[in-house]
Amino acid sequence: MPESDVLVIGSGLAGLTFSIKFAERFPDKNVTIITKADESESNTKYAQGGIAVVLDELSDSFQQHINDTIKAGSGLGDPNVIETVVKEGPDRLKEIISWGAQFDETPEGDFDLGLEGGHSANRIVHHKDITGFEMESTLLSKIKSLPNLTLLSHHFAIDLITEHQVTQRIRKYEEGKKLNCYGAYVLNQKTDSIETFKAKFTVMASGGIGQVYRTTTNPLIATGDGIAMAYRAKAKLRDMEFVQFHPTALYKQGENPSFLISEAVRGFGAQLKNRSGERFMFKYDERGELASRDIVAKAIDREMKRLGDECVFLDCTHLDNDKFKEHFPNILNKCIDIGIDPFKEYIPVAPAAHYVCGGINVDLKGRTNINNLYACGECSRTGLHGANRLASNSLLEAIVYAHRCFEDITEKVDSVKINEDLPAWNADLTVPPEELVLITCSMNELKTLMSDYVGIVRSEERLKRALRRLKVMYEETNALYKQLIISTQLCELRNMIDVCYTIVKSSEKRTINVGGYYNIDLEESLQD
Template identity: 60%
Template sequence: MTTDYLVIGSGIAGLTFSVKIAEKYPDRTVVVVTKANEDESNTKYAQGGVAIVLNKEEDSFKKHINDTLIAGDGLCDKDIVELVVKEGPDRLEELLLWGANFDVNDSGKFDLGKEGGHSEYRIVHHKDITGFEIERALLSKAHQLPNISILPHHFAIDLVTNHHIKDVQSDKISCFGAYVLNQKNGEIFTIKSNNTLLASGGIGCVYGHTTNPIIATGDGIAMAYRAKAHIKDMEFVQFHPTALYEAKGESSFLISEAVRGFGAYLRNKNGYRFMPDYDDRAELASRDIVSQSIDSELKKSGESHVFLDCTHLDMEAFINHFPNIYNKCLEHHIDLNTDWIPVVPASHYLCGGIDVDKNGKTTINNLFACGECSRTGLHGANRLASNSLLEALVFAHNIFKYHAENQSKALEVAIPDWNDEGTVITQEHILIQHNLKQLQALMRDYVGIVRSNKRLKRAIKHLDLIYEEVEDLYRESKITTSLCELRNMINVAHLIIRQSLDRKENKGGYFNIDNVK
C-alpha cells in the first residue's frame, strides 16, 4: 500500500492531524493504522478535560504557563509551554466546529473545572468522559473525508528505514513507512509513505496496574527506539494518585483528579486526612506529590490502599458532574453518600518519549510524533493535569502546518517484503504470558513511584533475562500481536530503567531515595 501520510494511532493526536491534512489536500491520501477498534485509545478514557484559558477576568495565559512550569519542576521548555498555552483557545474553537460538546453552566458559559496544580478554574470538560466525546467528534469528522482510510485491527510491527533498504546511501536515517500486521488474517504487508506520524499513545501496561487501556504498550516509542530515534525523559512516569482499588489488580478505573478539585478528601484507614501533612495545597497538590504521599502512607501502614471521601459533598451536584464515576462506584457496591472510595496510585501517563521539536519532527527524516508517545518539552518532570489533550491538539496542528508549508518529495525506493522465512506458528503462548507477568511485576516492585539504585540495577539484570528469552521466541515464531507488544514493552522498560539510573537528582514525578542529599 502507498499513501501520502501514514498515521499510526487513532486517538486525539492522530485523528486531529489526519482531519486537518485531509481537508486541506483532498487529492492526497491519509491511512490511519490502529491496532484495536478505531475508537480505542487513551483519549477515549481521558476523564478530566482540556486545560484552556478562557476566563480572562480571573485567569490568564501567564497563570497557566506558571502552573505548568511549577508542575514540571524546572525541566519544561518555557518556549514550548508558552506556545501550547497560547494556542489553546484556537484549538478549542476547532473542536467545537467539528462537533465536540462541552458542559456549560446556567449562564451559557463553559462550566470550567479545577484540578490539582491549577491556580484557576480552566478545565473544559464533557461530564467525566471528555476524551470519549472528543474521540466521537473526531471520528465522525474523519468519516466525512473520503481521502482518509482507517484500518482497525492492524498492528504496526516496525518502521521501514535505511536499515531495510540496500540502495539508500545516506548517513541520516529516514523513515519510508511501516510493516503492518492485519490481525484478522495474519498477513504482513508494507505501507509506503512519504510521511509517517507516530501517535500511538502511552506505556501504562508496562506496569500492569494502570489507568490506561490494554492497548497502551508503548509500541510507537519502541519502534522509534529500534529505528535509532532519540528517546528522552523516560524516567518521568506519572502515577495517577487515585485509581479505584481492585483486589484482583487489573487495569484500574480512574477516579478523576477533578473529584479532588470538587472537594473530596484523602483519608487513611483510620479516617485521618493526611494530605495537609505533606503539602499546603493538600488534595490539590500536583500528582507527583499526591502519589508519593499516598505511597508513603501505604509503606507506613502496610495497607494496600487509602480512601477518597466524598460523603460531605453536594451529591446531586456530584452526580451531575461525575455520572460515570458515581455509577462505576455503585457497580462496586460503593455508595458515595455513605462510603469512601478505596484508591491506589496506578501508572497513568508518560511525560517523556520520542524527542521532537516544535513541529513534531523526530531525529529521523520523514518521521513525526505527537501525543503521549512524544516528548515535546511541555511537561518537564511532571505533567500538569489536563495539559495532555491540549498538547496533542496543538502539536497535531503544528505538524499539519509544517506539512502545509514544506512539501515532501515522493520517495523513490523499493521496500522489500517482510521476511519470516524459517519461522513457525508458536504454540508457546504460555511463555508470552509468563514473561509479561514477570515484566509487569518487576516494573511495579523495582521501578515504581519511589526508586533506588539497588532496585534499578537488579531490575536491569532481571530484564536482560526476559529480553533474551523473548528475542529467541521472536526469531523463531510467526508474528503475533501479543509477542510484538511484549517485545515493545521490554524495550520501553529498558529505557525507563536506564534513564532512571542516569538521573542524579529528584525532579517532579521521579524520586530515587539515593538522590536525597
C-alpha cells in the first residue's frame, strides 16, 4: 500500500503549487500527486485570461479589487476571505514568477495589465491568451527537480478513506465526533487494479464539474470527482447552486469542450451583437460588455431565446489587428482554423458551463469539516466568489489557498501519524461490464437533463423533474456500481450524478434570485 505524508488529488494550479511548496519545505518527507489523465490535463491548462492581482497602487488599490469582488458576487462573498485573498495575491504571484512563469510586459518593462468584465481597473496579469498553460507548464517543469515529489498520471481516485471504511461505529462519529481522512482508494488505470493510498493528510485539488452539462468550456476530465468523493465522505458542501456560465464560448455545434473566447477580448473592446447587428448589452447593464459574467450570460441567453437563435456574435472587426494578434494568438488561430476571420467576420458565441462557485466548504486555512482533509482550487468553496466569480479570480484563489493549506499542514505534519490499519478494496462478486452503452447513454441523458432543467434559467417544475429523474439514475447506476468491476467511466457517471443532485438540492433551497442563480418562479413571486 503506497504511503505519503501528503496525498494530493489533482494536478492543476492549486495541487501543483501546494505540492512544490511542501516538497521544498520538507526534503525528508514525501508528497504524492495523483491525476486521472495526463499530468498536464486540468482546468488550469485552459485558463486564458490571467490572474487578477493589484500591482499598481497608483491606478488601482486593494480596496477597489475587494469591492469589485464583492459586487460581482452580489454581496454573498465572505469579506474576510476576499480581503485575505486580494492582499496575499501579490506575494503568491511573485513566487510563481520566481519559479519561472513569464507574463506579458509593456515596452517599458512593466506588466501589461489587462481589463476584464466586472473589474474597475486594469489588473489582469497574463501570458498572451494562454496564461493557465504557461503557469502549469512552469510548475510541471519545476516538480522534476524535487525527488520527494511523485506525480502519478492515470490514477483515478475512487473514494476517500474515513471511519466509514475503518470501523462499523459510524453513528458514534456522525453524532458528535469529527471523522478523519486517512487517504483514498485509487484505480490504477494502467493495471486496472485498485490500490489503497495511505496518507497523513489529503489535499483535494480535483477541479470543476463542467462536464455535467452538454456544453462546457471544461476539459473532459471535469466530472466533479473530488466534490462527489467529499460529499460521500460526509464533508460539507456549500453554494452548489451557483454554477457560472461563461458568456462567450465559441459556438460550434457538437464540440465538447467548447473553445473559450476569453473575457479579455471584451475587455480589449470587442462588442456583443445579435444576428441583426444590434449591440444589445446596454439594454441589460450600463457597463455593457464589461458587466460581470452572470449578467452577460443571462443577457445573451435572453437575447437568443427572444430571437430563437442558438448563438449571438462577438464583433472584433473594429479592433487593432496587430494588437489583437499579439494579445490573442491562440484565439485567432482557433478562429482561422474553423474558417472565421475575426477581422472581417463576427465570431459566433454562446454561454457554456464554466465554473462552480460552490464546492467543498473550507475555512481560511483550507480545512474541511473532516480532520486532515483539505481542499483548494475550483473544487473548494472558500467564500471568495459569493454568488458569481469575478473574472480571473480563480487562479488567484488557487495559489493563495494552496499556500494556506501548506502553512497549516506544515504546523501539524509531525504530530499526525499514518493509519497503518486500513482495509484493502473489496472487489469480490463483481463482474466485467457487458454493455458499456448503459453508462454512455446515462451520461448523455444526464448532460441533457442538467442543460435543459438546471442551466442558466431554472424553474420550480424543472428542478422537480430533474430531481425525480436523478433519483432513478442514481438507483440504476448504484446497481451497476455494486455489480460491475470498477471502471473510470462508471465512477465518473456515479460522481456526476452525485454532483448534479447537490446542485439541484441547493437550488431548491435558494429563495431569491441572486448572482449566477436565476429561477423564473422566484422572479415572479418577488414581483407579485
